[in-house]
Amino acid sequence: MLEEKIKSVIRDVPDFPKPGILFKDITPILHDHKLCSEIVDAFAEKLSESKPDAIVGIESRGFLFGFALANKLQIPFILVRKAGKLPYKKIAFEYSLEYGTAKVEMHEDEIKKGWNVLIHDDLLATGGTAEAAAKLIQMQGGNVSGFAFLVELEFLKGTEKLQQYSKNSISLVRY
Numbered sequence: 001m002l003e004e005k006i007k008s009v010i011r012d013v014p015d016f017p018k019p020g021i022l023f024k025d026i027t028p029i030l031h032d033h034k035l036c037s038e039i040v041d042a043f044a045e046k047l048s049e050s051k052p053d054a055i056v057g058i059e060s061r062g063f064l065f066g067f068a069l070a071n072k073l074q075i076p077f078i079l080v081r082k083a084g085k086l087p088y089k090k091i092a093f094e095y096s097l098e099y100g101t102a103k104v105e106m107h108e109d110e111i112k113k114g115w116n117v118l119i120h121d122d123l124l125a126t127g128g129t130a131e132a133a134a135k136l137i138q139m140q141g142g143n144v145s146g147f148a149f150l151v152e153l154e155f156l157k158g159t160e161k162l163q164q165y166s167k168n169s170i171s172l173v174r175y
Helices: 002-009 027-031 033-046 062-073 128-139 158-162
Strands: 011-014 022-025 054-058 077-082 090-096 101-107 116-124 143-152 169-174
Touching (some): 002 027, 027 033, 033 143, 033 169, 054 062, 062 077, 062 143, 077 128, 090 128, 101 128, 116 128, 116 158, 128 143, 128 158, 143 158
Parallel strands (some): 054 077, 054 116, 116 143, 143 169
Antiparallel strands (some): 011 022, 077 101, 090 101
């Protein structure tokens, strides 16, 4: 089963980025081109009925499989980046973190009104960054058609936060 294959490759890094956190490192997956292809194929299969108009990938690990998936589905791939990283005219959304705030941005001409857009990231924790991406899509007149994550940390209940944008959420691996 794909979930077990992925879990066997993900590396646990204790106390990163701060003490008490067990970080799920997906970078070892990138050494296995066959597993990467299986992951993209699994996402494509799960999305076969929803047919998004575009995929938004969240910086930075959301770019890895998000771009490959958009390419496979032959639809545009759109970047959501941390503030100050995009060169053209942009829109921004600031959101709360456990300690302080963060801001993400997108070019202002990326989403066409009425588009159904899938948001992709490598990992769903509390859902704050994915929610910020959803807000950026809505600010441009797009609809959030769903979310796709490689890994979901279910105990942090991020899916609950995202349900107001779309009930369609895919996670290939759950902890």
